[in-house]
Amino acid sequence: MDKVYNPRAIEEKWQRYWEQNKVFKVSEDPNRKKYYLLEMFPYPSGRIHMGHVRNYTIGDVVARFMMMRGYNVLHPMGWDAFGMPAENAALQSKTHPHDWTYQNIDTMRQQLKRMGFSYDWDRELATCDLIYYKWEQWLFLKMFERDLVYRRKSLVNWCVSCQTVLANEQVESGLCWRCKNEVAQKELAQWFFRITRYADELLDSLETLKGWPERVTTMQRNWIGKSYGTEIDFAIENSAEKITVFTTRPDTLYGATFMSLAPENPLAIKLAQGTAQQESVRTFIERILKQDKTVRSSEDLEKEGVFTGACCINPVSGFKMPVYVANFVLMEYGTGAVMAVPTHDQRDFEFTKKYGLELTVVIQPEDILLDPKTMDSAYVDDGIMVNSQQFNGMKNTAAMEKITEHLVQQGLGRKAVNFRLKDWGISRQRYWGNPIPIIYCDACGIVPVPENNLPVVLPKDVMITGMGQSPLAGCPEFVNTSCPVCGKPAKRETDTMDTFVESSWYFARYACPEFDQGPLDADPVRYWMPVDQYIGGIEHAVLHLLYARFFTKVLRDLGLVAVDEPFVNLLTQGMVCKETQRCETHGWLYPEDVDNGLCRQCGKPAEVGRTEKMSKSTRNVVDPEQLIQKYGADTARLFCLFASPPEKDLEWSDQGVDGAYRFLARVWRLVSEFREEIMNAGCLPEAEIADATVRDIRRKTHQTIKKVTADIGERFHFNTAISAVMELVNLLYQFNPREINNQHAWSVFREAVEAVILLLSPMVPHACEELWQELGSSETLINRGWPTFDPLMAEADEVVIVIQVNGKLRGQITVNAKAPEEEVKKQAFACDKVQPWVAGKEIKKVITVPGKLINIVVK
Ligand SMILES: [Zn+2]
Ligand SMILES: [Zn+2]
Ligand SMILES: [Zn+2]
Numbered sequence: 001m002d003k004v005y006n007p008r009a010i011e012e013k014w015q016r017y018w019e020q021n022k023v024f025k026v027s028e029d030p031n032r033k034k035y036y037l038l039e040m041f042p043y044p045s046g047r048i049h050m051g052h053v054r055n056y057t058i059g060d061v062v063a064r065f066m067m068m069r070g071y072n073v074l075h076p077m078g079w080d081a082f083g084m085p086a087e088n089a090a091l092q093s094k095t096h097p098h099d100w101t102y103q104n105i106d107t108m109r110q111q112l113k114r115m116g117f118s119y120d121w122d123r124e125l126a127t128c129d130l131i132y133y134k135w136e137q138w139l140f141l142k143m144f145e146r147d148l149v150y151r152r153k154s155l156v157n158w159c160v161s162c163q164t165v166l167a168n169e170q171v172e173s174g175l176c177w178r179c180k181n182e183v184a185q186k187e188l189a190q191w192f193f194r195i196t197r198y199a200d201e202l203l204d205s206l207e208t209l210k211g212w213p214e215r216v217t218t219m220q221r222n223w224i225g226k227s228y229g230t231e232i233d234f235a236i237e238n239s240a241e242k243i244t245v246f247t248t249r250p251d252t253l254y255g256a257t258f259m260s261l262a263p264e265n266p267l268a269i270k271l272a273q274g275t276a277q278q279e280s281v282r283t284f285i286e287r288i289l290k291q292d293k294t295v296r297s298s299e300d301l302e303k304e305g306v307f308t309g310a311c312c313i314n315p316v317s318g319f320k321m322p323v324y325v326a327n328f329v330l331m332e333y334g335t336g337a338v339m340a341v342p343t344h345d346q347r348d349f350e351f352t353k354k355y356g357l358e359l360t361v362v363i364q365p366e367d368i369l370l371d372p373k374t375m376d377s378a379y380v381d382d383g384i385m386v387n388s389q390q391f392n393g394m395k396n397t398a399a400m401e402k403i404t405e406h407l408v409q410q411g412l413g414r415k416a417v418n419f420r421l422k423d424w425g426i427s428r429q430r431y432w433g434n435p436i437p438i439i440y441c442d443a444c445g446i447v448p449v450p451e452n453n454l455p456v457v458l459p460k461d462v463m464i465t466g467m468g469q470s471p472l473a474g475c476p477e478f479v480n481t482s483c484p485v486c487g488k489p490a491k492r493e494t495d496t497m498d499t500f501v502e503s504s505w506y507f508a509r510y511a512c513p514e515f516d517q518g519p520l521d522a523d524p525v526r527y528w529m530p531v532d533q534y535i536g537g538i539e540h541a542v543l544h545l546l547y548a549r550f551f552t553k554v555l556r557d558l559g560l561v562a563v564d565e566p567f568v569n570l571l572t573q574g575m576v577c578k579e580t581q582r583c584e585t586h587g588w589l590y591p592e593d594v595d596n597g598l599c600r601q602c603g604k605p606a607e608v609g610r611t612e613k614m615s616k617s618t619r620n621v622v623d624p625e626q627l628i629q630k631y632g633a634d635t636a637r638l639f640c641l642f643a644s645p646p647e648k649d650l651e652w653s654d655q656g657v658d659g660a661y662r663f664l665a666r667v668w669r670l671v672s673e674f675r676e677e678i679m680n681a682g683c684l685p686e687a688e689i690a691d692a693t694v695r696d697i698r699r700k701t702h703q704t705i706k707k708v709t710a711d712i713g714e715r716f717h718f719n720t721a722i723s724a725v726m727e728l729v730n731l732l733y734q735f736n737p738r739e740i741n742n743q744h745a746w747s748v749f750r751e752a753v754e755a756v757i758l759l760l761s762p763m764v765p766h767a768c769e770e771l772w773q774e775l776g777s778s779e780t781l782i783n784r785g786w787p788t789f790d791p792l793m794a795e796a797d798e799v800v801i802v803i804q805v806n807g808k809l810r811g812q813i814t815v816n817a818k819a820p821e822e823e824v825k826k827q828a829f830a831c832d833k834v835q836p837w838v839a840g841k842e843i844k845k846v847i848t849v850p851g852k853l854i855n856i857v858v859k
Contacts, residue, residue: 007632040536211569225420275309433496
């Protein structure tokens with residue numbers, strides 16, 4: 001055995017061994033308990049980064065741990081392979097998106113294999129594989145049959161100079177990312193998934209997700225945004241049209257003095273038509289539509305608007321309300337129109353102050369008298385109704401119901417529920433995606449592609465220019481087809497699906513990645529689903545995780561899965577961060593561009609900036625490949641796990657990496673130093689262990705097994721688990737079994753060293769497999785199983801008892817863990833530090849918490 005730890009020599013050997021022996025290949029086995037562990041699959045962008053390394057290492061530890069505990073563990077890997085970067089790369093490097101994607105997959109697969117992850121590679125899938133997107137098209141058709149898919153016009157970001165639709169991510173502060181011209185809004189017919197049909201269920205079943213971080217379920221709850229309220233109709237003066245609003249505050253209706261429309265609301269332009277306001281309304285709308293919606297919905301947005309020239313009538317007070325278009329009203333919420341009550345809504349209040357509109361107080365607090373002339377902010381709390389006709393004098397909370405009843409009786413309104421959640425627009429005017437299986441026929445209209453004509457193959461021979469329509473539209477062989485109903489010439493849909501569609505069901509497909517009779521094969525899917533543990537970034541808290549939940553419910557209703565929810569437990573890991581460095585001449589610097597704090601190019605000092613998420617744009621990145629070359633995969637894994645708990649951000653530290661490597665070298669030396677003796681050490685003899693040091697080692701071993709088992713199994717606290725093993729290793733270094741040199745010493749030493757290897761093996765599997773083999777075993781650690789501990793053995797010999805007098809800490813004593821209570825009390829009273837507080841006092845009572853605390857209550 002090598003005296004020195006040499007990861008290069010062992011890591012690739014074990015990776016080959018696992019692969020050749022298909023150690024991680026699984027199949028359905030009804031006699032074994034299954035465990036499905038899944039990390040969010042990567043986008044094949046080119047190379048793996050430290051974020052991947054961390055995410056997949058966390059998952060790998062859990063997978064290996066569960067394998068060792070005897071579970072039948074499904075741990076698959078695949079590629080979220082459609083998407084825009086492939087098209088951008090095609091423009092830049094003239095590589096076809098297909099080739100670019102599959103080349104990247106090959107590179108990244110190799111890199112992941114080099115990390116030693118325990119994937120069942122036989123289940124690998126890429127969402128751009130024909131067989132995968134074919135069955136997704138089939139799902140689209142099933143959803144179409146069930147009216148879960150529909151087409152309507154909706155606004156998209158449009159770059160006039162590039163003549164193309166832009167995704168939200170391609171709009172950078174209102175400008176086209178490519179040509180830097182202003183982005184406009186354009187109406188286009190698009191396909192939508194009717195996710196709102198499942199809004200109530202998506203909300204209600206959040207309650208069942210006990211294994212999800214509360215932060216994530218809260219974000220989903222807010223995103224779905226269910227609210228109960230009243231819909232109220234407002235007649236428009238001199239018009240047959242009306243404006244309907246949704247409000248959760250019908251009690252303030254008498255105080256509504258004007259109306260605000262979202263710039264997207266088609267009524268806005270319509271009302272201004274032919275009035276003197278027409279031009280200013282048009283320019284205002286154009287300007288606002290370019291702004292980011294998150295900015296528009298922020299509280300400190302400067303409120304602004306423009307009068308449309310029209311008025312509507314308050315249905316209860318008869319007040320003539322001018323209709324405005326306002327920047328802070330969004331079409332996505334309610335009806336895209338808001339009755340403005342400036343006295344009781346802060347945004348309306350600010351707007352009114354700017355434009356000098358009327359204010360009427362309708363809710364009076366009990367302590368002060370509100371006067372519109374002196375109010376400096378809206379009053380939004382409860383109070384007594386005033387200026388509200390027959391509702392005056394009521395509590396406003398009671399008036400909500402009463403005013404709604406009144407509106408219902410008069411036919412002016414109705415009770416309503418509103419969701420913030422909107423239907424999911426899935427049309428993308430891009431090439432590298434799944435073609436939407438629809439045909440347009442002049443005679444028959446919208447015709448779904450018949451099932452037996454699937455798949456609609458994404459053609460390879462297209463021109464990608466980044467300009468104009470979707471590249472598919474410029475491909476006549478694709479576009480021109482015949483109508484499946486009447487046989488006449490017809491045209492194909494040229495949009496592709498949002499790539500979030502692929503990631504909405506891939507987890508179920510891993511149960512049967514090669515199945516070609518349908519998207520999902522019932523038996524394996526029933527066996528493996530749901531995913532027991534899902535691991536990924538918090539940035540997916542809403543969209544991906546909500547869409548996946550929606551799809552699971554649709555798949556269930558199609559009879560394809562038997563579960564309501566896809567992911568039982570969710571872990572959202574933190575980011576990998578590193579300090580940034582900058583040279584005043586050369587800008588952001590890569591770590592390797594800095595030598596001794598100086599810019600390598602010009603020798604100027606590199607300014608050290610903030611620590612933030614590793615990112616290519618700020619160059620504060622570490623390439624995992626370099627790390628592996630220098631230290632090996634096990635060190636990279638150990639560092640990621642030890643540096644912080646998984647849900648927290650990890651701060652990069654070169655010293656930390658070094659420390660991880662040194663620890664592994666230390667474990668290695670421990671084994672190589674005593675290898676022969678360990679191998680020759682027999683089983684532990686029955687007789688009581690005479691030597692206290694040997695007893696201590698044994699106890700520490702069992703305590704460590706207990707702690708690591710709980711830290712990994714219950715909490716995913718790999719960092720504290722590793723610390724515990726480090727403590728045991730330190731103890732073993734202090735202990736020299738050659739000095740005692742009896743059978744007890746050697747067998748206890750052997751037990752301890754074996755525990756170290758087994759406990760570390762899910763985290764640093766290569767080194768552990770090698771050490772295990774060096775100690776004479778021919779089986780892999782996965783089959784060896786997880787070590788167990790003897791609870792009695794793990795109990796401490798001595799415990800520290802804290803002593804309080806009248807609840808105040810006064811001292812502490814160390815006692816034998818098995819000492820009787822009376823004996824412990826006696827020692828507590830005898831304690832030097834406690835004596836002065838109890839001597840000569842009347843003892844009222846003594847409260848004991850066994851093994852922890854004694855509280856003496858004196859008069
Ligand atoms: Zn442009
Ligand atoms: Zn037809
Ligand atoms: Zn420089």
